[in-house]
Amino acid sequence: MAIKSGTQADIAHRTLLSQATVSAAVRELATAGLISTAKDRGKVCLSPLHDVGVGVHLGFNHTTVVARRLDKEFDQVTSQVRSEGVSRGWQRALPDVKQMIEEAIEGTGQQRSHVLSLGIAVPRMINPQTAEFTLPILPPWREGDDPAGDLGSWLGVRALIDNDANLGALAEQTYSTREHAETVVYVKASTGIGAGIIVHNNVLRGHGGMAGEMGHLTVDPDGAVCQCGGRGCLETVIGADALIAQVRAARARNGAPPPETLEQVIVSANAHDAVCMRVIHDAGRRLGHSLAQLCNLLNPDLVVIGGQLAQSQLLLEGCNESLRRFALPGAVAASSKFVLGLSELGTQAEAQGALVLGLRGHEHSGGT
CATH class of the missing domain: 3.30.420.40 (ATPase, nucleotide binding domain)
Incomplete structure (x- = not known):
């Protein structure tokens, strides 16, 4: 069973199956000895397995x-x-x-x-x-x-x-404690930038598997050349190498030791280092600008930020700033039940x- 255990109503809600279908499946699996139902709360659980x-x-x-x-x-x-x-x-x-x-x-x-x-x-x-x-x-x-x-x-x-x-995205939709969302966007922000998109429980992959390649959206036509061969991709602006380079350039003027990894930049930002805080917050703003376009196109219920950069609340703050500025109000307003949050499953x-x-x-x- 790929979803977490719960009541039959929980399972129907997450799988988009009817309660009657879930009930019939539960009876069949219980008869086969594969699942059990806790009498106190009606929770459906798998029977002991070694698999x-x-x-x-x-x-x-x-x-x-x-x-x-x-x-x-x-x-x-x-x-x-x-x-x-x-x-x-x-x-x-x-x-x-x-x-x-x-x-x-x-x-x-x-x-x-x-x-x-x-x-x-x-x-x-x-x-x-x-x-x-x-x-x-x-x-x-x-x-x-x-x-x-x-x-x-x-x-x-x-x-x-x-x-x-x-x-x-699949993990967040399957295991998240948030209310079930019809359209989920999961953004992984680490060495590179990518997005996973789920609509009606189906991962949107595209015919060649290239759906969600958010890191290769062009944000600066005259910008740096990306490893994909493009120029000015989002990844060249807020990917790990770009953020480390920004911090190094700023610290070169004050003699402070340069960071070697993105993790060091994040730790310093969380410790209130002014340069690293600015770099992470600005990265959030740039990411939020691209997410605003995605929200206008897909109108998702839930956008989840994961990856290493999700370890800094500053990224989320920057994203929110740009979403409010560049997305259609109806797409991201609280009244529309839109949610932007950090991954509940962490790394x-x-x-x-x-x-x-x-x-x-x-x-x-x-x-x-």
Whole structure:
């Protein structure tokens, strides 16, 4: 069951299925001994299982693995996090990722043979028709890299892969405590900028998997060249490299030590460093300007900010400023029930979404 446990009414609300359909499914699963219903609150729970679901987020500068026994709540995961990602190349990262998966599985009290499903999140475009990287294949990935194939064959399961912002959106809609939203936009703001969009419980991927590539919207036609080959992309303005460069340029005038990572910029901003506070707040304003255009186009119920930059409230404040200025009032007004907030799942959102993706793929493939 990919959604968190709850009452039958909760399940109907989240899946958009009728109460009658959910009730019939619950009776069938209960008869098969797969679920139980708590008599005191009518809560539907999975019966004890040994099966384990695994979700992996292969970031540029970090890797996150979550593993969960499938009869446990979504937040009862064991996790492994390392501040090294695939920036060194996939083949060099692969042994460490395998070790992290092993340790996360062991944390559930189960063995590798109990893994039922595997989902993988990557900060790159994935063609939904082929499950391969969409051209152009951007560094650090290379032609021939196949993380789903490598990890799936090693675990002996069918692994599924998708863009990490898409999976952040999937996790937020599946597990968020907020009221169920019809249209959800999840923005991952870290090394790069990406957006995942869900409409009516369906991830909007586009025919080539390029939907939501917000980081490659042109915001300055004469700006810096982006790694995608474009010029003046949003990512060149508020991506990690751009923000670090801004802080370094300002500190060069006062002799303060320059930051090496985005995390250092965020920590300094949260500690009230004037330069870092300004850089993060301005990044929020630039992000909010692009989000305003997205809100005018899609009119979402919920926009969630995730990724490293979500660790600073200043980013959200800057976003709100620009949304109020540039979005149509009816699209973002409180009276319209529009919500802009930070991710409730924090830095685990993409890995949690990958775990859900793996489970859904297992269901749809009939367990093969």
